[in-house]
Amino acid sequence: MDAYYFNEEHQLFRQSIRDFLKKEALPNIEQWEKEGRTPRAFWQKFGEMGYLGLNFPEKYGGLDLDFFYSVILIEEISKCFSGGFAILPMVQSYMSTPYILHHGSEALKQKYLPDAIAGKKVASIAISEPGAGSDAMNIQTKAIKSGDHYVVNGSKTFITNAYYGDFLIAVVKTDPEAGANGISLLVIDNKSEGVSMRKLNKLGWHCSDTAEINFDDVKVPAENLIGDEGMGFYYLMGGLQLERLVAAVGAFAGCESALQYSLQYMSERKAFGRSINKFQVLRHRIAQMASEIEANKYFTYHCCKLHQEGAYVVKECSMAKLLGTELANKVATECLQFFGGYGYMEDYKMARFFRDSRIGTIGGGTSEVMREIIAKMVIDGQEYDEA
Amino acid sequence: MDAYYFNEEHQLFRQSIRDFLKKEALPNIEQWEKEGRTPRAFWQKFGEMGYLGLNFPEKYGGLDLDFFYSVILIEEISKCFSGGFAILPMVQSYMSTPYILHHGSEALKQKYLPDAIAGKKVASIAISEPGAGSDAMNIQTKAIKSGDHYVVNGSKTFITNAYYGDFLIAVVKTDPEAGANGISLLVIDNKSEGVSMRKLNKLGWHCSDTAEINFDDVKVPAENLIGDEGMGFYYLMGGLQLERLVAAVGAFAGCESALQYSLQYMSERKAFGRSINKFQVLRHRIAQMASEIEANKYFTYHCCKLHQEGAYVVKECSMAKLLGTELANKVATECLQFFGGYGYMEDYKMARFFRDSRIGTIGGGTSEVMREIIAKMVIDGQEYDEA
Amino acid sequence: MNIFREEHHLFRTALRDFLQREVVPYIDDWESEGQIPRSIWSKFGNMGFLGTTIAPKYGGSGLDFPYQVILTEETSKINSGGFSAAVVGHDALAMVYLNKFGSTRLKEQFLPASCMGQSFGCLAVTEPHAGSDVASIRTSAKKTAQGYVINGSKTFITNGVLSDYLIVAAKTDLDQQSAGISLFLLNRTIPGIQASALNKLGWKASDTAELSFQDVFIPHEHLIGEENMGFYYIMQNFALERLILAIGAIAASQYALEYSLQYMSQRKAFGRSINKFQVLRHRIAQLASQIELQKTYNYTICKAFDDGHNVVQQCAMAKLMSTELSDKVMTECLQFFGGYGYMEDYKIARMFRDSRLGTIGGGTSEIMRELIAKMVIDKVKY
């Protein structure tokens, strides 16, 4: 059935990235988790391989490949048992810089995309605020135009890649009175005067840096505005579909790796005189989970295909994100249980998987927000069009 | 642990009612289910045994026993695999006539209680309306005073015991402008002119009669008012605690009987060469359910004790009703599964149990309404006092 | 994953119109009567709705699998699990066995009338003491010079009382488990076949039989395929059977959800239509998502099945999850209706009863998990 989505070149690509990760990432992840970051040198190698530019035009250094190459990339980095490791390129290539690509000026593209694609610069998307959470419409960070620049004041939180990163795509209010129509996207260099950050201490995703950011009279050149003033909210709505889809892919891929890892363990671990994969209750749980993961995967592939074909599938992407991340929570809880006491030890990868998965139903719009969106479409018949 | 709630006399009483049901009810229930009613003659015998007056003073023919006798009664009638059979005395003695006992005039008590306790008259409580459902505050049935009587107009639905019954405790608006303060309770004889009924065709509870009732200029003597005008809502609030508690007792008792019945079947039924109670997945499900039923039972006993001691325990009763009936749904679904194809056959009692249990999370306030009440108390700190 | 082309949609529309006209007005009666009338079979056949995937030379339409999918879906959306079961029991079980494994002679003899709905069949495998354990059936077929003599009993057989012919699994070698099973075609009219209808929780419009065979004599030619290959045939066809059950379960779930949404948009409580309550909205969102996911997965498997891939594992997964989901959907949807949900006047009560067979019939959820576990954990291939 994979043949419905992947051709032979896709499979070769999968093998190449798998080999790369096995050689360059897997031996070091334990260490990076401890250090609380993945070294910049690694991302440059990653960029050199082209992995940060699969979905970007060649003129900026990208490879301009179809979306299923990206799906493969996301699957494979999500199977490394480190959500913190996987999230950097996911944010970089699929959640932040696409705004520049799709809506930014040529100058902005030239300035930021080649370096991002080469792994020389790391990008973040800064939406959430301490007071607003998932409620993008109610953000408070202001960017007031003054001559040839904006003056930005406010704060953001839970910003992935920001602490050790280079630039932010910040969601700001350029017209505080105008509600959704007053929201714009601004590229802000992390080193700008007036930007200060605090690194947050998280339950999981330990090798990813997540920041709380303060903007104190930060001067940002007017040409750093992405697209048009007041259009930020609409750009976001479009971009969030991709973000959710990417999260859904990461979720089922993580589940697959957790299941495989468990199966391996269970075939080796013995209790009461036989390997524990012989116990009927555990076997049936495996069967149930394997089924749910499999169905989830093909639904998500289906959404990816719709996305690739250019459909604007708010409902399907929200569903995929909701179901995939909820499933990941369940799989993490159950798989850890299979390991018994060893599941609770950080020496086994299940403990980390359990911690890392837990952000799934929260980040990128909580499950509750997904259900709100789906409810509006399914019950009230609301439809969304692309900006 | 039962000794914390039941003494030796209680146990003797349990044995006596169990014997009575085994002799007088169990052999006939199949037939009554087919006929769509339990014969009046049975209820008179039931009344002669005193079973309809456990919780009523001796002066009206009751036995004036402590609440745990009632708990035993409800448990035992709930273990007969016929929700429709069990509901008649539950409505009669715990959900309808107590309003007369606690708030009615002596004349009303004399007129209705002895006959109800003797099983000669059957009572209903008429709250729900086609347009209002669980929303007692918004009932539309009007009772307008005119001289020495009320004129009642409106309709009620889902009224248990009404079609073959004798009198209703009807919740009516005596002052349509006054909201909660305009609600009163009125005793209405079923044979009054202007009362018409339609028997409803239900998923389960087949030997119970459930009616839709229309009141068309029904004249009701003013002395049939229970307590004071405008106090009906507050009387109800109090009475509903008992109703919920009784529902909770019936729920766990039903679960116990379903589990026992399943265990019996599973010890006899063979598959793949061994009795099916040897399959680990089924064993663990039994273990899980047995645990949940047991905990539910003792929590409900605890609430019964609080009730017996006179505490006004809105929160606990709502919790017991919520959890007990949700558990019954789960137990019914899972136990039927143990029977395989036979579970789907009406010759086995599981099919009926499955149909009968399903009303639990709906009748007497849905699970959603229970959660609303509990949420108000737990989150907003709201408290309720007895009327 | 879209598996339907334009001509499929036309077929769907024709079938839907037919069902609305010829079935829906009478379905409540058939539910009370516990059976569907003979006449509906030939109407069905005349319209070309039966035997869509069977070769024209045997009276079929020679079309692809999505037509059978549509037949399953649409019959599952008229609120009668029993009706759908009767149709599918004939079209996707009895006829498929005959078509796939029967001799040319048997096919020529039975398929054309089957496609026209002039005759319909049932598949009889399950026995009182064997349940899901097919290998342990005890019905025997003793070979004699003249033919086979069949003795034994069956239960839970859809169309078992009224069908014109029966495809019966019996042991031609009693010393063997699975390796001793063969399939036979029995005409209803042969002496020795007794059938009595079972009284079920749901699926009321379908006749479900307990059968007994007493010295039932059939000629040698009524053996289907080869001797002792029956178990293999059954296993081979399980994939299709489960896929059909999965598709039916999801079609019914979708129908229940749409029906609920309509009710909820009209029903008011506490001053607003109940589709405005957040807790109910989120449950709808969750159910709609799960149905959408499951449907997409099932279609993916349909395509793979149609393309000739081995989808034993996938079909077991589809059946397991679809029927479990259907139970959940019906339980929750009934709740949305409050007291009305419990009344048989509303469709949801019947849907709730009908759905409950899903996780039992065609192999219980437990059997599905056993099978999936063997494939996923022990790497067994089927």
Add this chain to the structure above:
Amino acid sequence: MNIFREEHHLFRTALRDFLQREVVPYIDDWESEGQIPRSIWSKFGNMGFLGTTIAPKYGGSGLDFPYQVILTEETSKINSGGFSAAVVGHDALAMVYLNKFGSTRLKEQFLPASCMGQSFGCLAVTEPHAGSDVASIRTSAKKTAQGYVINGSKTFITNGVLSDYLIVAAKTDLDQQSAGISLFLLNRTIPGIQASALNKLGWKASDTAELSFQDVFIPHEHLIGEENMGFYYIMQNFALERLILAIGAIAASQYALEYSLQYMSQRKAFGRSINKFQVLRHRIAQLASQIELQKTYNYTICKAFDDGHNVVQQCAMAKLMSTELSDKVMTECLQFFGGYGYMEDYKIARMFRDSRLGTIGGGTSEIMRELIAKMVIDKVKY
């Protein structure tokens, strides 16, 4: 079911004050350090919080079981599963074994200091290759004329690195399964004991050890109770252990719910405090109900336990359901906090990590269900 009298409440208040003053301000440090300081033990002992149920002649307070319940509850409400585990591992495991099964001499020697918190212990049963399968442990205790020589290894031992003495299960008869197990008291200072701390998902303030014993020599008198009776002792004490775990799980759940309610009353989204959203309100209602139910059940069992009834089955049920519920509560409560729930600055992240051991430690949920199944289905009595 109220099991507490006035004096219990006084004890609770004193303990709560103590914890707030002496533990809570430092608990985050101890969590990072992976252990609690020695000094806290003697402070605890001085206050009379340890050995409440132990006879005064051995330095205890001779009080009833609810005091131990309170100790468990209150230490479970300061957001450090590891701290609570350390205290309970000493007070309800090591000390209880010693007190119930040890010789007078051993008790005189070890209990007074244990009650004063000058010395603390651990219980070492689990082994790397045995897990929940106690009968299959391999650590051996070879009897010689001078004493016993112990060899083997243990894992997942709470207080296993820092404790002053260890209660160790070992096989005195290697040919037997359960019938060959005995218990011994080992002073930490004897040569041959090696301990290394494990790195855990949660319970960070507790030291959890992997132990190895190489020719550890102990005198005959350090046998606890009788030879080969160890398995029986362990089984006998499981009821108490599981009850304590159940009580801790529910206390922690209640604490998490209260903490969440407070947060939700302050946190605003979409213009109102999030405790106004119906979906969250109903989830709170459901969780609050389940916690209330479980707490009442646990207290009922506490009373029955204290009254001397056989509550093996009930304690297994209490442990199974309480720890499963705790996981559910923590998962849902973390969700209420949105992104903040994922930050270690908020208490809920740690509660989530700490809770996850509940369905594993002290016998997994699967083992509980095995045990309950034997009692409920096969009518086995323990």
